[in-house]
Amino acid sequence: MNDLLDRANDMGANRYIDTRGAICEPVAFTQAVIDGLAPGGGLFVPQEIPHLPLEEIVSLAELPYPARAAAIYRAFNIDITDDRIDQLMDISYGDNFDTPEVCPIVSLDGDMHMLELWHGPTSAFKDMALQCLPNFFGESASKLRSEGALDEEFCILVATSGDTGKAALEGFKGVEGVSVGVLYPDGGVSDIQRKQMVTTTGDNVHVWAMRGNFDDCQTMVKRIFADDAYAEELAHAGYALSSANSINWGRLLPQIVYYISGYAELVKSGAVAAGDPIDVCVPTGNFGNILAAWYAKQIGVPIEMLMCASNENRVLTDFINTGTYDISSRDFVLTPSPSMDILVSSNLERQLFELTGRDGEAISGWMADLNRDRAFKVDKETFARMRNAFRSDSITNEECLAAIKRVFDEQGYLMDPHTAVACCVAENLKGQNPVLIASTAHWAKFGDNVYRALHGLRPGEALPEEVACLTGCQLNELIAEETGKQDIPAGLAGLDSMEPRFTEVLEADKQATEAAVSAFVSEQR
Ligand SMILES: *Cc1c(COP(=O)(O)O)cnc(C)c1O
Secondary structure, eight states: OHHHHHTSSGGGSOEEEETTSOOSSOEEHHHHHHHOBOTTSOBEEESOOOOOOHHHHHHGGGSOHHHHHHHHHHHTTOSSOHHHHHHHHHHHTSTTSSSTTSSOEEEETTTEEEEEOOOSTTSBTHHHHHTTHHHHHHHHHHHHHHTTSOOOEEEEEEEOSSHHHHHHHHHHTTOTTEEEEEEEETTOSOHHHHHHHHTOOOTTEEEEEESSOHHHHHHHHHHHHTOHHHHHHHHHTTEEEEOOOTTSHHHHHHHHHHHHHHHHHHHHTTSSOTTOOEEEEEEOSSSHHHHHHHHHHHHTOOEEEEEEEEOSOOHHHHHHHHSEEEOTTOOOOOOSOGGGOOSSOTTHHHHHHHHTTSOHHHHHHHHHHHHHHSEEEOOHHHHHHHHHHEEEEEOOHHHHHHHHHHHHHHHOOOOOHHHHHHHHHHHHHOOSSOEEEEEOBOGGGGHHHHHHHHTTOOTTOOOOHHHHTSOHHHHHHHHHHHHOOOOOOHHHHTGGGSOOOOOOEEOSOHHHHHHHHHHHHHHTO
């Protein structure tokens, strides 16, 4: 009854402001999820960050994972009823994951603890957020619809370099009132990644290959989003465009959960005494995952140091070590960890907003500098706060592959290249505290580089002929045989025998792409 009264209207719920101080009226969680980006280009953050006492954090280990997540969502006081949160969490973290633990911890030598975030349907950590966000998106849309604040359906357009596309397809498939279309670069993703996408089932999904590289795909999506005439045309068909990228607060919140849950697990297993500090090491690209760890610390998890692990695209390492973010003369490098190959790290804006004590004016200025000069420099005080919270290091492609081999040879644990970057950085920066390492993909998603690592081949070196001719699945079977690691996830192991559903290749042409999107949404009716 109390609960009903508390939530009889949303007036008591936490509201969302933006990082550039552009919106006048803070919005509800459901609105922030639907909008994604704030008007004015800033990112949404909650007005209030909850604080949980240590006992409450530790006692989460007694609950199943969906209930832990529901407890954190309730602490954030979102404008969805408690019962409904419970239901959505049960759907988000049920048997779509291959273990009821959802993200188990595997402890390695030297007080290093792997938080395995890849037990979801696509075998990469993006499932942790993208199995959850779509349920909140659907819920938010139907809430706004029932309030008469919305009458269209959504078409989510995603450009992908590999991992995000499949995770978005799996997350949004079957969600009421939403259709999802993915563009990937033709020839620019691995055999496994392509097959994962083009075999996706479900009526509300579509996948297109596009001639060009990832940047061409991303530019195309941006151009379509900026085309007002096209938006009007879609509106006539009853659709609005939306995106599911990692700047959506609805993708960040599910990521905070696993750091809180992870600490509770470490206490439960006896690896850490309640209240003792840990460090967290995260393989970083868009800064979403590590930012979630920073929020977990604000909520009360005894995290001392956040370690930001970069590959050869080391813009974040240089930024954390110097206070200057500079991409004016930086080349984009291809690495064995492609999901961390970035120049502009979009969630960093949220981190800076928090580190400046929520100074929207400062953020607007730096983002304008970045736009104009391809660089910005933070003030002394912000730099000092950043140095207080973060350490960072970057790893070469050679070091990454060497780490995969070393940890396998010495400890029998097989890592993917993204996890290997974090593992290496954790070794370099480790102090007294136990380190929780975010393990972000199953090794079988990146079989070619795992093979190179295990056989002492150089990064980018051609595979031997008899290996190069294998499909991604066959290569994984070979690695499984050689290593005894027979845990290839079902979603990856069966790809060769599945019929491709989507074979269309689009030219990187706006009209052609818009026509393809229109044809897709008109089939949805
Ligand atoms: C997306 C991704 C990352 C980077 O995460 P961010 O939140 O963008 O920093 C790391 N590893 C894998 C496997 C990923 O897919």
